[in-house]
Amino acid sequence: MKDTSSTRMLLTGNHAVAWGARLSRPNFMACYPITPQTPILEKLMDFQMKGELDAEILTPESEHSAMAACVSASMAGVRVFTATSCQGLLLMHEKLHYAAGLRAPIVMFNVNRTVAAPWGFWPDQTDSVSQRDTGWIQLYSESGQESLDTVIQAFKIAERVSTPVLISHDAFYISHALEPVEVPAQATVDQYLPPYEPELFLDTERGESVGNVVSPEMFCQHRKDMGQAMQLAIAATQESDAEWERLVGRGYGVIETYRCDDAELVIVTMGSMCGTVRHAVDEMRASGRPVGLLKVRLFRPLPSAALRDALAGVPDVLVLDRNFSPGTGGVLHQELKSTLFGMPEAPRVHGYLAGVGGVNMSPGKIEELADRVCQAEPSIQSVWAG
Amino acid sequence: MLRSGHAACPGCVLALSLRHILNTLGPETMAVAAPSCAALICGAQPCSSMKIPVYQTTLESSAAAASGLRRALDTKGKQDTTVVVIAGDGGTYDIGFQALSSAVERNEDMIYFCFDNEGYMNTGGQKSSATPLYASTGSTPAGKLSKKKNLTEIMAAHEIPYAATASAAHLADLVRKVEKAKGIRGTRIITVLIPCLPGWGLPDDEAIATARLAVDTGVFPLYEVEEGQRYTLNQTTRTRPVKDYLMTQKRYRHLSAEDRDEIQLMVDRNWTRLAERSATS
Structure with a gap:
């Protein structure tokens, strides 16, 4: 159903994120400025200054300290x-493991930008995909609207499975681009997201401690529990998304298939590239080529069953990775091959490094790649597209 | 407030100091512990040796984590809960220094306790920037060639509401300082000198005597600084030469008479400066 109580605003992707955060009524934030994230921080400070956001905001000397403060605040409940x-x-990497290990349901927004050296300010997902082993749930967004909606959903997911959530959208293409965004009413969000009331938190009445030393057996059990929570996160993401869709009419799934019916080639990617591929798919369909898009929204945990179902019977898959793991290639390419391994009549998986370092990938270039891969055996290694 | 069965080395005065600090702070207290001897004394989760909640963070982040905890408690209306940090000198003078400086600059409402045993003693005894000149450690076997960083003066330069030094050999003075700190808002820091029995090369029953010698010789003067301006030296005189302190510790066994004289001169200079500041403020 359509949400009639929402307000349509012209927002950048980052301001949409700030709106999503504001509507989720966080009690505490700690932020350090960095391009291209800063408009999120500044907008939240602006909301707070105007009395529209009732949260403590800490601005420490580094991202490491910001995340350190986020974890302890989360432990306070x-x-x-x-x-x-x-x-x-x-810089937060150590504390990402710490937050996940302490099962702190923090929600963090990351604007995907090239990792130095050399310096760049361009869209590239290597920063976040390289954090895939830290124990954070990871979602990738294609638009400002999706970013706003995903922030709100992420609190529901994080608090349900006691696991932190990282959401990413691409630098500039999404972070700084203006688009009309439906901003839901506070009452709508309040109905969806009740106040956070955890069972366990640091409390002088109980005197219990957290983060201290444990035995090898306790540590191992702790990791098993984290793994179990990650598996529950797939259903939690699906259900939180479905519930949001029932309220406001917008849902995204853990993956999305676009025009994949009878497709002979499915292009798999994440983030803003999905929008470009959507356009290329429309063009190719218009000229009679049976091509579809599979958007990976939930990257951690990787929704393996959904991916295998969606790609069953598809002869060829083209993965576009806007990230680069030297010595491995495209991370999504490797992840997808691993997920499809052993599947009867698995698709041929062609991996391309596309748009690494912010290099532009036009719909025309994607069409060229699509035409090329259908006539070739896939390479084991990812291939540079540009 | 510190239960029996904790994990301190026999004869360690860190446990003694911690017990007096916790008893003074009372039960409406939460601690953020950096990995350190103090954290190990706290022991395992969820039931530590301390009767208050202890949140152990990573080595470099105790002041940041305490800031987050403080602000979170504030949002819950728990302004009366005292947030303290318990950290060692490595987690304070070295890797935690950036976060500490930032927290003090923001004047976060917390009491930071640095248990200064002048090195990374929990990892077997390596030098930190709190290790004094010429002291031998696992990573400075021939003696450290640079001086100890002056944490209290650096904190004073931040115009921190309250900075003090304290000693396990002067427990009444320690308790008074904890009470005073508890009555002040903003960031407060108390550095407690903890002679490390294995790290400094001392017999198990010599920690208190060594801590007392550090004060009596002026190596570790007891003093307080309020708002970075008002200095109070808590002792009127020095009663012993520095060599009396140096000669009892294995970490200084390799020192020549000239080395000891050089350290005496350094201690004299520091004492004179402190005495002047105390007299004029």
């Missing part, structure tokens, strides 16, 4: 949000 990008996310 309050709702926590933060945002960062590239170098900042990498």
Whole structure:
């Protein structure tokens, strides 16, 4: 159904994120400025200054300290949000493991930007995909609207499975581009997202401690519990998304298939590239080529069953990775091959490094790649598209 | 407030100091512990040796984590809960220094306790920037060639509401300082000198005597600084030469008479500066 109480605003992707955070009523945030994340921080400060956001906002000397403060605040039992990008996310790396290990349901927004050296300010997802082993749920957004909706959904997911959530959208293509965004009414969000009231938190009445030393057996059990929570996160994401869709009429799934019926080639990608591929798919369909798009929205945990179902019977898959793992290639390419391994009549998976470092990938270029791969055996390694 | 069965080395005065600090702070207290001897004394989760909640963070982040905890408690209306940091000198002078400086600059409402045993003693005894000149450690076997960083003066330069040094050999003074700190809002820091029995090369029953010698010789003067301006030296005189302190510790066994004289001169200079500041403020 359509949400009639929402307000349509012209927002950048980053301001849409700030709106999503504001509507989720976080109690605490800690943020450090970094391009291209800063409009998120500034907008939240603006909301707070005007009395529209009732949250403590800490601005410490580094992203590392920001995440350190987020984790301890979360342990005190309050709702926590933060945002960062590239170098900042990498500086937090140690604390990302810490947050996940302590099962802190923090929601963080990351603006995907090239990782130095050399310096760049361009869209590239290596910063966040390289954090895939830290124990954070990871979602990728294609638009400002989706980013706003996903922030709100992420608190529901994080708090349900006691696991932090990282949402990413691409630098500039999404972060700084203006688009009309439906901003839901506060009452709508309040109905969807009740206040965070955890069972366990640091409390002088109980005197219990957290983060201290454990035995090898306790540590191992702890990791098993984290793994179990990750598996539950797939259903939690699906259900949180479906519930949001029932309220406001917008849902995204854990993956999305676009014009994949009878497709002989499915292009798999994440983030803003999905929009470009959508356009290319429309063009190719118009000229009679049976091509579809599979958008990976939930990257961690990787929704393997959904991916296998969606790609069953598809002869060829083209993965477009806007990231690069030297010595491996495209991360999504490797992940997808691993997920499809052993599947009867698995699709041929062609991996291309497309748009790494912010290099432009036009719909025309994507069409060329699509035509090329259908006539070739896939290479084991990812291939540079540009 | 510190239960028996904790994991301190026999004879360690960190446990003694911690017990007096916790008893003074009372039960409406939460601690953020950096990995350190103090954190190990706290022990395992969820039931630590301390009767208050202890959140152990990573080595470099205790002041940041305490800031987050403080602000979160504020949002819950728990302004009366005292947030303290318990950290070692490595987690304070070295890797945690950036976060500490930032928290002090923001004047976060917390009491930061640095248990200064002048090195990374929990990892087997390596030098930190709190290790004094010429002291031998696992990573400075021939003696450290640079001086100890002056944490209290650096904190004073931040115009921190309250900075003090304290000693396990002067427990009444320690308790008074904890009480005073508890009555002040903003960031407060108390550095407690903890002679490390294995790290400094001391017999198990010599920690208190060594801590007392550090004060009596002026190596570790007891003093307070309020708002970075008002200095109070808590002792009127020095009663012993520095060599009395140096000669009892294995970490200084390799020192020549000239080395000891050089350290005496350094201590004299520091004492004179402190005495002047105390007299004029």
